[in-house]
Structures are given as C-alpha cells and as structure tokens.
Amino acid sequence: MPAPPTGTVQLYPGDARHLTALVDHSVQLVVTSPPYPMIPQWDLLFAELGAREYPAMLRVLEEAWAECHRVLVEGGLLAVVIGDALRSGEDGFRLWPNHAETLVSATRVGFRPLPYILWKKPTNKPNAFLGSGFLPPNAYVTLDCEYILLFRKGGLRRFPAHDPRRTASRLSRVERDRWFSQVWDDVRGTPQRRTGGRTGAFPPEIPHRLVRMFSVVGDTVLDPFAGTGTTLWSAADAGRNAVGVEYDTSVYRDLVREAVQRRRASSGVPRVTDPGS
Ligand SMILES: C[S@@+](CC[C@H](N)C(=O)[O-])C[C@H]1O[C@@H](n2cnc3c(N)ncnc32)[C@H](O)[C@@H]1O
Known part of the structure; x- marks a missing residue:
C-alpha cells in the first residue's frame, strides 16, 4: 500500500x-x-x-479546548501560546491572568497539564515599564513573556518498536537540549502584519519547534x-498534515490566498484543500 500523503493543508472557515x-480522534497535535x-485588539x-x-471570554476559549480534546487521539497534545493582559477593570489597573485561567479551563475539560515553556520575547525597549520605576512602590513589572502551555489527552501515545515515522522525526541533540528547556529566550518576535484588519501572528520558529517536539x-x-x-x-x-480553522472571513480569505501561492511556489501538486470555497 502506498504511504499516505504528508504535507497536505486543509482549511475550513x-x-x-x-x-x-x-x-x-482524528488529530495528533x-x-x-x-x-x-x-487585549483591546480582540474586544470586537x-x-x-x-x-x-x-x-x-474565558468560556469561549474553554469551549474551544473541549473541542480540541474531542478531536485529539489518546496521547495527543495541545500546545497553547497565550499571554496575560494588563488593563483597568472596575477595581483599577490589574493583571488578567490568561495563562492561569487556561491552565485551569483546559484541565477542567479533561486535559492533563504538563510543564510549560516561557517564551521570553526580546524587547527593543529594555527600560520599558509602567509607572515610575525610580520612586517605589508604584511601578509595574514589564510583561515580556508569553506562555506556551502544554497538555496531554490521556496517557502516552504508543508506537510499534522501530516505527519508521518516529525514527524519521528524531531531533538532534542540540534541538533536544535547547527546545526542552523551560525558558525560550532565543526566538525573536515577529512584526505584527495586518491580516484583514486583525493581527496576532507568532514567529514560525514557535510552531516549528512545537510540531517537531510533539508530533x-x-x-x-x-x-x-x-x-x-x-x-x-x-x-x-x-x-505533517495540517488542518486550519479560522472564524474571521477576511483573515480566512487571506489564508486561502497564501495557501494557493504556496502551492504554486512548490511542486504544483494540489496539496491544499479548501472545503469552504
Ligand atoms: C492570535 S490570532 C492567531 C495567529 C496565528 N497563530 C498566526 O500565526 O497568524 C487568533 C486568530 O483566531 C481567530 N479567531 C478568533 N475567534 C475564533 C473562533 N471562535 N474560531 C476560529 N477562529 C477564531 C482570529 O480571527 C485570529 O485570526
């Protein structure tokens, strides 16, 4: 039997x-x-x-984590890149602990929380802080980390001995040592380009590492x-094969356009399917 295709991309609005x-049970990661x-950018x-x-807002995300749990195989992993927010509430300026809430809500829908990664973003404003940093005690610590939260559905994934797909996925020693450390301070942020009016892309190095580590x-x-x-x-x-879901129609349109461009730039093999078009 021929090997199943790899590197396919499926998009759904x-x-x-x-x-x-x-x-x-149709997704491994x-x-x-x-x-x-x-974060005001996402209010609308x-x-x-x-x-x-x-x-x-947290309930919206919790429902999404429940769906991720449903579609993952036993032993499949969920990696969530998320940052906390700083904003005034009714009781004044405060932190909104998105990472802690996500740890709790993903666990509530059935995931097992695992040690997480702190992505320390390089800042070009090393002295950026909120409030007066010289006169204690009213200044605030800068939020310059995002969290890469990791969860597993159920027990460990099982593979046959010497599984060729697993062997082909082996990490180098440098990759293993660097990527499995808890603080990632060597991944540069990405300039926020606008996509249909809404933004929020992370640098490709983040999913590259996570995909290679956990699938x-x-x-x-x-x-x-x-x-x-x-x-x-x-x-x-x-x-790996990829499946993407996107809610915003203009962002989705750009996604399809990019997928078609990438397909043309590669071998020309029709590897992108867009059931939404
Ligand atoms: C932080 S951005 C993701 C950025 C992405 N990692 C990248 O590198 O471009 C969040 C995305 O989720 C989309 N979104 C928001 N709510 C959604 C929902 N309920 N279902 C699907 N997509 C949603 C937004 O339109 C936005 O494109």
Whole structure:
C-alpha cells in the first residue's frame, strides 16, 4: 500500500468552538494561539462571539479546548501560546491572568497539564515599564513573556518498536537540549502584519519547534485559531498534515490566498484543500 500523503493543508472557515469538519480522534497535535482575553485588539471579535466580560471570554476559549480534546487521539497534545493582559477593570489597573485561567479551563475539560515553556520575547525597549520605576512602590513589572502551555489527552501515545515515522522525526541533540528547556529566550518576535484588519501572528520558529517536539512525520496538526496560518505552513514543511480553522472571513480569505501561492511556489501538486470555497 502506498504511504499516505504528508504535507497536505486543509482549511475550513468556522468557529473553534464547533469543529464540525473534524471527527473524533482524528488529530495528533494542536498548536494554536487564541485571541487573548482583555487585549483591546480582540474586544470586537469576542463581542461578535457574545463575550463582552472576562468570564465570558474565558468560556469561549474553554469551549474551544473541549473541542480540541474531542478531536485529539489518546496521547495527543495541545500546545497553547497565550499571554496575560494588563488593563483597568472596575477595581483599577490589574493583571488578567490568561495563562492561569487556561491552565485551569483546559484541565477542567479533561486535559492533563504538563510543564510549560516561557517564551521570553526580546524587547527593543529594555527600560520599558509602567509607572515610575525610580520612586517605589508604584511601578509595574514589564510583561515580556508569553506562555506556551502544554497538555496531554490521556496517557502516552504508543508506537510499534522501530516505527519508521518516529525514527524519521528524531531531533538532534542540540534541538533536544535547547527546545526542552523551560525558558525560550532565543526566538525573536515577529512584526505584527495586518491580516484583514486583525493581527496576532507568532514567529514560525514557535510552531516549528512545537510540531517537531510533539508530533511525528505523517501526523495531523490542527490550528483551530489559524490566523495567518503560521502553524499550518510549519507543520506541512515538517512533513505533517495540517488542518486550519479560522472564524474571521477576511483573515480566512487571506489564508486561502497564501495557501494557493504556496502551492504554486512548490511542486504544483494540489496539496491544499479548501472545503469552504
Ligand atoms: C492570535 S490570532 C492567531 C495567529 C496565528 N497563530 C498566526 O500565526 O497568524 C487568533 C486568530 O483566531 C481567530 N479567531 C478568533 N475567534 C475564533 C473562533 N471562535 N474560531 C476560529 N477562529 C477564531 C482570529 O480571527 C485570529 O485570526
């Protein structure tokens, strides 16, 4: 029997809370970054989803994590890139702890939390802080880390001895040593380019590492908040199949356009399917 194709990309317009295009147990890895609650950039989108207050925003994300749990295989992994937010609430200026809330909500829907990664973003403003840094005690620490939260569904994934797909996915010693350390301070941020009016792309190095660390060649990698498709292209380049879901129609249109351009630039093999078009 011929080996199944790898490096395919499937795109769906839709809502991460209802992954209707995906059947249960059909994905080995989810790598994603949702809209961050309480970051003004995402207020309008959360409002469209019926969420104007923080608890409602968290519920939107929790429903998405439940869907990820449904479509993952036993032993499949969920990697969530998320940052906390700083913003005034009714009680004044405060932190909105998105990473802690996500740890709790993904665990509540059935995931097992694993040690996470701190992505320390390089700043070109080393002295940036909020408030007076010279006169104690009213200044605030700069938020210059994002969290890469890691979860597993159930027990460990099992493979036959000497599985060729697993062997082909082997990491180098340098990759293993660097990537499995808890602080990533060697990944540069990415300039925020506008996509249909909304932004939020992460650097390709982030999904590249996560895909190589937590899946094997031929696996299916899902991004239910696909955005500009950074996860999808990284997964396909690494010989995994990719599935992307995106809610915003203009962002989705750009995603399809980019997929077609990439297909043309590669071998011309029709590897991108867009059931939405
Ligand atoms: C932080 S961005 C993801 C960026 C992506 N990692 C990239 O590199 O481009 C979040 C994306 O999720 C989309 N989104 C928000 N709510 C959604 C939902 N309920 N279902 C699917 N996509 C959603 C937004 O339109 C946005 O494109």
